[in-house]
Amino acid sequence: MTVPENETAPARPSDTDLSAAHASVTLLERLADKLGGRASVTAVYGEPVTADGVTVIPVAKVAFGFGGGAGREVGAAKSGDGGGGGGGAEAKPLGYIEIRDGTATYRPIRDPWSDVVLPLAALVIGGAMPKILRSLRRRG
Template structure:
């Protein structure tokens, strides 16, 4: 039996321990989210037009957490936790193939184009004043 067939096979809850239930839940989440977390999920499929191919590039990641349970008391009643997970896909750029030459073109963050020069300007005007104030304090 393949892993995909095993994931599709339902497991009766009464036959599962809390730890087994958590592990099964996490495996199913990983299969579902892992199949969805891709550059195609961010951009779509590569595009070919007029002899130019554009291939999307993205950073994709996912993480999971889980829990377990225990049996309590003489009646062996159960207490337990569950699990969860998440995925992130962030576009980074694209590869353009034109006339047999591939070129990577990053997608720039517009805030970086504003914040970095603004911070440099602020630092450039504030730093000399701060150095003069420190020098005056040291002379006293």
């Protein structure tokens, strides 16, 4: 099939484009390997601890993410290649498993905000609500 003279054929990726894409894929694979190997509960909180017949095993939510890209600028008097990437990991403690006398018990780590601040806020709002409703009725 031939292309009419007034139309241009779709651009094919050059060797430079393919090498930049290969470099991006390689970078992402290396990031995934490094982060995936290190993003664990043990890496953040350590090994389970045993003392006085009680074993404590930390429990956490571990997540990681990464991204990268490559680009090429081609145009009048402009040319260049570029690429980059990055990643990160997060570990949030959820609780621990306590093993005592052959019985395992999960103990959650409570968030002080939900234990103290939210009930206090509910009390303040609940105490102020009747006054607010009375003042709204007087206006109406």
